[in-house]
Amino acid sequence: MNYIVFDLEFNQLYTKKNEEINTKSICEKKIIENSSVKNKSDSSDNKTCEMPFEIIQIGAVKLNDNFEIIATFNRLIKPSLYNEIHPFIEELTGINTEMVATEKHFPSVYKEFLKFIGSNDFVMCVWGIDDIKQLIRNIHYHSLNIHNNIKKYIDIQNLASKEFNTPKGNRLGLKTAVEFWNIPIQNDFHNALNDAVYTCHVFKKVFNKNLKPSIYSNPNYNRIPTNSLKVDTEKLISQFEKMFGRKMTKEEKSIIRIAYNMGKTHQFLK
Template sequence: MNFIVFDLEWNQSPEGKKYSNRRLPFEIIEIGAVKLNERKETVDTFHRLIKPQVYNWIHNSIREVIHVNYKDLETGTPFPQAVREFIEWCGDDWHFCTWGNQDVMELQRNMKYYELLHLLPGPVAYYDIQKLFSSCFEDGESRRSLEYAIDFLGIKKGDNFHRAFADAFYTAKVLAFMENKKILPFYSLDVYQNPKSRKEEIHISYPTYDKFISREFSSRERTIKDREVSSTKCPVCHKPAKRKIRWFMNNSKIYYSVSNCQEHGYIIGKIRIRKTEEGLYFAIKTLKPVSIEEAEEIREKREALRLKKQLKRRSEKEL
């Protein structure tokens, strides 16, 4: 098994969002990758500059960050050819690794634009090295820059950041500091290619929590009312847990609940509802065992929202 550590650079409409291509708001202009074996040794590298087909100039802010001119790209490889070469280069037994969660999605969106998504069936599993860096070396919640991680680990800096191959190279260096047993169980799943039917729905049991990804629904309301979406089973024994606080939505449109398993204690549920490019909806639910103090924080959050709604209704009546 190999680790494919890759990074992308992309361009956007130089004339602003108003003139952006709705199907391809971000056009990939560079692919860089490093292939590592299970011992985190480099066995091969990959790099392609991509000849743009959608946006005919580099956005000013992007040019300032990555230091690439349009002329540099005119002799590049067309994306369809480059991505075919990249997928072939990856081989048969591999796991994607990226710094953050954007690159895997943008790779798929560009492939879909060129009708090549069949080359990378989804949902796509990958390792988010930014997230794993936080889990291995900090609090598990922070999200640091790649340069911060390089400095933190004392890795020697050479090439500039914000170029695809350089960032892939540095990400591979960070990955080399992590033990396989600490990271392999904690893969991420990109849902750009989300489940369409009940049969395709995804249940994942991680060491510290469970995740469920639902099929598609026609509305947010239908999504949250689905029995499987709203169910709360203990992540440890997988038996139904008794609901203590019903699902409620906070200001950021995330749903929370608190349940209790007689054997394993309190469980916090969290549901995010995503909208697809086709206008349909699906849910991503996590269920995690927590302390009584953490469960109480959710109760206080719900109470604060309830009081806020009461005050709003009173003020509207007075008007």
């Protein structure tokens, strides 16, 4: 059996006016509107709800039973929904709009990814369940067939967190784990292939023979949201102003709001 250790980088909705876009609020609004309507609208809001995070890079390492690297995969992806790379994503990953403009769209890259995985039995390995969730979500968005084994996964972040006795509800960063096990840091983080390689090294440290893969069960994306606690963003900004001893600019307020909403997705935890 092979282990496919993979990592993804995502893009999300961005407007040139630097407006705050809360994809969660958009989705909740559309879900409620559509709950009493049979026909699904093809509006941009619905598309945002279906795929709030669009994959722009897939990086993967294939390991055999002896944990030897037998192949690697690294592809940038031309966006189909969010054509402009969000400035925050560009700063974090180094991926810009020009870099992906000439790349293939997700359906073609996904086909190449399946070819890379091969016909042998395999299990997916990820640093946190969100990459599995978003991979499947992108597959569904493009109406592609999903290989059953893609839902079979090992959450390496969860295994490493147990080694660290990480408090429940907290997530261990990939860089923290890499540094803890003295794994050489030779390339930047927040690059899909680099992170997949680092995750591979951590996997070797936490693997045990009794380890059993989990099966990912698709969440009901169209469920009507229940009431939940909300963060007072104005008070959040006020706290920043107290910390820095000055008023935040309009641009800084926008960055704080965007960073908060991105943080809630856990997609940038490493």
